[in-house]
Amino acid sequence: ESIKRQESTDPLDPYSGEPSRHPALQINSLKPFNAEPPASVLADNYITPSAIFFKRNHLPVPKVDPETYRLEIEGLPGGVVSVTLSELKSRFPKHTITATLQCAGNRRSEMNKVKQVKGLNWGIAAISNATWSGASLREVLLHYGFTPEVAINAKHIQFEGLDKDVTGTAYGASINLNKALSEEGDVLLAYEMNGEDLPPDHGYPVRVVVPGVVGARNVKWLGRIVVSHEESKSHWQQNDYKGFSPGTDWDTVDFKSAPAIQELPIQSAITHPAEGSSVERGDEEVTIKGYAWSGGGREVVRVDVSVDGGNTWHVAKLHSSDLGRNPAPGRAWAWKLWEIDVPLPDGAQELEIVCKAVDNSYNTQPDTVGPIWNLRGVLSNAWHRVKVKVKDDQK
Amino acid sequence: ESIKRQESTDPLDPYSGEPSRHPALQINSLKPFNAEPPASVLADNYITPSAIFFKRNHLPVPKVDPETYRLEIEGLPGGVVSVTLSELKSRFPKHTITATLQCAGNRRSEMNKVKQVKGLNWGIAAISNATWSGASLREVLLHYGFTPEVAINAKHIQFEGLDKDVTGTAYGASINLNKALSEEGDVLLAYEMNGEDLPPDHGYPVRVVVPGVVGARNVKWLGRIVVSHEESKSHWQQNDYKGFSPGTDWDTVDFKSAPAIQELPIQSAITHPAEGSSVERGDEEVTIKGYAWSGGGREVVRVDVSVDGGNTWHVAKLHSSDLGRNPAPGRAWAWKLWEIDVPLPDGAQELEIVCKAVDNSYNTQPDTVGPIWNLRGVLSNAWHRVKVKVKDDQK
Numbered sequence: 001e002s003i004k005r006q007e008s009t010d011p012l013d014p015y016s017g018e019p020s021r022h023p024a025l026q027i028n029s030l031k032p033f034n035a036e037p038p039a040s041v042l043a044d045n046y047i048t049p050s051a052i053f054f055k056r057n058h059l060p061v062p063k064v065d066p067e068t069y070r071l072e073i074e075g076l077p078g079g080v081v082s083v084t085l086s087e088l089k090s091r092f093p094k095h096t097i098t099a100t101l102q103c104a105g106n107r108r109s110e111m112n113k114v115k116q117v118k119g120l121n122w123g124i125a126a127i128s129n130a131t132w133s134g135a136s137l138r139e140v141l142l143h144y145g146f147t148p149e150v151a152i153n154a155k156h157i158q159f160e161g162l163d164k165d166v167t168g169t170a171y172g173a174s175i176n177l178n179k180a181l182s183e184e185g186d187v188l189l190a191y192e193m194n195g196e197d198l199p200p201d202h203g204y205p206v207r208v209v210v211p212g213v214v215g216a217r218n219v220k221w222l223g224r225i226v227v228s229h230e231e232s233k234s235h236w237q238q239n240d241y242k243g244f245s246p247g248t249d250w251d252t253v254d255f256k257s258a259p260a261i262q263e264l265p266i267q268s269a270i271t272h273p274a275e276g277s278s279v280e281r282g283d284e285e286v287t288i289k290g291y292a293w294s295g296g297g298r299e300v301v302r303v304d305v306s307v308d309g310g311n312t313w314h315v316a317k318l319h320s321s322d323l324g325r326n327p328a329p330g331r332a333w334a335w336k337l338w339e340i341d342v343p344l345p346d347g348a349q350e351l352e353i354v355c356k357a358v359d360n361s362y363n364t365q366p367d368t369v370g371p372i373w374n375l376r377g378v379l380s381n382a383w384h385r386v387k388v389k390v391k392d393d394q395k
Numbered sequence: 396e397s398i399k400r401q402e403s404t405d406p407l408d409p410y411s412g413e414p415s416r417h418p419a420l421q422i423n424s425l426k427p428f429n430a431e432p433p434a435s436v437l438a439d440n441y442i443t444p445s446a447i448f449f450k451r452n453h454l455p456v457p458k459v460d461p462e463t464y465r466l467e468i469e470g471l472p473g474g475v476v477s478v479t480l481s482e483l484k485s486r487f488p489k490h491t492i493t494a495t496l497q498c499a500g501n502r503r504s505e506m507n508k509v510k511q512v513k514g515l516n517w518g519i520a521a522i523s524n525a526t527w528s529g530a531s532l533r534e535v536l537l538h539y540g541f542t543p544e545v546a547i548n549a550k551h552i553q554f555e556g557l558d559k560d561v562t563g564t565a566y567g568a569s570i571n572l573n574k575a576l577s578e579e580g581d582v583l584l585a586y587e588m589n590g591e592d593l594p595p596d597h598g599y600p601v602r603v604v605v606p607g608v609v610g611a612r613n614v615k616w617l618g619r620i621v622v623s624h625e626e627s628k629s630h631w632q633q634n635d636y637k638g639f640s641p642g643t644d645w646d647t648v649d650f651k652s653a654p655a656i657q658e659l660p661i662q663s664a665i666t667h668p669a670e671g672s673s674v675e676r677g678d679e680e681v682t683i684k685g686y687a688w689s690g691g692g693r694e695v696v697r698v699d700v701s702v703d704g705g706n707t708w709h710v711a712k713l714h715s716s717d718l719g720r721n722p723a724p725g726r727a728w729a730w731k732l733w734e735i736d737v738p739l740p741d742g743a744q745e746l747e748i749v750c751k752a753v754d755n756s757y758n759t760q761p762d763t764v765g766p767i768w769n770l771r772g773v774l775s776n777a778w779h780r781v782k783v784k785v786k787d788d789q790k
């Protein structure tokens with residue numbers, strides 16, 4: 001039914017040209033389109049297939065003609081530069097990274113259970129992992145005239161999408177200049193996702209991939225880059241995507257008092273078993289699976305799992321790519337999937353399964369949601385908890 | 396009495412030549428000398444006076460003659476280099492940074508209350524803040540022949556102290572090469588602390604200051620630097636200063652399974668009021684003070700304070716240096732002190748004061764100690780909790 005509703009052909013509807021989507025996606029909002037894969041399949045693949053990679057659109061998907069597409073770059077000494085898609089592909093080496101993107105609102109639904117927040121009611125799957133290929137933003141900026149002198153004043157790189165609201169205002173965001181300029185930053189002007197052209201929902205023909213940084217700064221349908229002394233003036237940079245104390249409400253909030261979210265904190269969640277499911281006592285153990293990831297290129301080094309609500313802990317087995325290579329320090333952009341078989345505690349009728357991850361800065365997740373609750377429901381990274389029943393065997 | 400005991404003159408005692416220390420220090424171990432300032436004075440100064448800066452020695456303090464001192468550098472293409480103190484001071488520009496150092500065992504006493512751990516029973520003051528001046532390690536390595544080709548194999552920089560145990564084994568540690576080589580890493584071969592020669596307890600004549608990284612890698616009495624493909628083989632790098640799951644005990648621990656601690660996680664603690672003290676109900680509010688810091692150059696952006704055990708939260712006022720300048724992104728090496736006046740809740744007989752900090756990656760502290768407990772008692776960064784009584788006024 002929701003598929004049908006997407007295929008509106010009303011020419012006055014700015015959403016009439018939206019692409020078709022995979023039927024398994026769980027839709028949080030149709031216009032703009034926001035959806036996540038079922039949690040149960042999220043950890044089936046180390047690389048998330050593009051069709052079920054979570055979709056987080058703020059505005060209608062723009063239709064972009066690759067022939068007339070231009071990426072404008074402003075704020076460099078030589079003035080405005082206009083780059084075609086084929087120039088971007090031919091003038092610069094193609095780099096490929098594997099990077100996990102996560103929406104700032106991932107796991108917001110757990111905050112909603114504490115107290116209502118403002119935002120899409122994401123489950124645990126507003127996070128996915130893909131390979132991204134494209135030009136290095138650093139190399140593009142250096143090619144078009146960036147010099148160390150520019151950095152004396154410029155501190156930010158602003159991005160503007162080709163997606164626009166009814167007033168013509170485009171989606172926008174910015175990142176720190178040093179992230180964009182660092183060789184170890186690995187920021188890409190990506191034109192491929194998982195080895196193919198970017199799908200329309202993921203920014204065709206070009207998006208910026210800022211690994212280790214919140215999804216909201218990974219601007220899709222990238223139209224403009226501005227090297228600037230200030231952050232993006234967009235709503236999403238200034239008055240959204242910031243964290244606050246649990247005591248801050250809509251009457252008292254001062255958006256200027258908090259920094260725009262860039263690097264995300266340590267995160268993990270249980271994808272199997274599902275909340276409310278059951279395990280057989282005769283199986284003697286329960287297999288638990290999930291994902292773990294941290295922002296800023298910090299590598300996940302351990303995932304602790306409990307089946308008794310956090311009283312006793314077991315260490316899960318981690319796996320990353322098939323290649324088995326260790327990422328360079330500070331460049332662990334991709335998640336780890338994890339798995340563990342835990343013995344069923346004698347006589348337990350119910351298990352409270354809990355996971356928490358640790359990254360190589362030894363940051364860890366907070367125990368409970370309440371004390372990190374915030375009015376926008378972002379940064380929801382408390383221990384993930386799933387309750388399952390232990391069923392006595394049918395004799 | 397402890398002062399007297401320090402002044403042993405027994406020539407067979409390797410600790411007979413130890414410097415005299417400030418009488419206010421709270422001693423955790425005399426030989427080797429380990430001591431912290433009283434928590435009540437820790438946050439009185441943004442820059443901790445050197446005399447009360449926490450002391451963490453692993454071995455006797457070596458007596459080093461500045462005239463014959465040599466810093467050896469190995470692993471560069473030109474072979475071993477030997478640098479005098481005056482060469483270090485005259486050949487390289489003097490850089491100054493303000494950086495907080497924290498012992499991995501800071502707040503270990505709170506873990507001991509959960510279950511006994513192995514290590515010195517530090518309170519909340521095994522952390523201090525100073526200005527450090529010296530040569531840039533990056534510039535020294537480049538001067539003596541480091542080239543990008545060296546980095547093809549070399550991944551670590553090892554440090555060896557001039558402090559030795561009875562078998563002649565020196566204290567040692569290592570850091571990642573990219574931290575040492577990055578301009579933004581700010582690693583110093585420091586010969587001054589707070590504007591004066593390093594005191595003997597802090598590494599005279601030269602220590603390495605690795606801002607954002609655990610104290611244990613900030614090797615004092617630095618004698619040797621080795622550019623290497625591997626980490627330091629020292630006990631302290633290989634079999635100590637690593638974090639484990641609460642379920643890991645001395646029978647099951649595999650030190651190879653965990654990374655050596657480098658960047659430390661987000662931390663904060665309450666320095667005023669003291670545990671067990673009282674406030675007057677007639678004062679109507681309680682003034683609470685403390686410190687907050689995070690590893691990896693991540694800036695503390697908020698400290699939340701509760702007087703009801705974490706049910707409701709207030710945002711503290713942060714202050715850093717007198718200059719009021721913001722640190723560059725990723726280079727917030729120094730702590731923030733914080734303060735807040737919180738109204739006394741009606742009728743409360745006792746306050747459970749709690750603090751937790753948030754850094755600019757939006758990492759936050761875990762709620763409780765038990766789930767981060769580990770057999771070495773390191774990385775103790777749960778919410779800090781202090782109980783005080785509310786006294787009814789004497790009429």
Ligand SMILES: [Mo]
Pocket residue numbers: 056102103104105215216
């Ligand atoms: Mo997002």
Ligand SMILES: [Mo]
Pocket residue numbers: 451497498499500610611
């Ligand atoms: Mo330490």
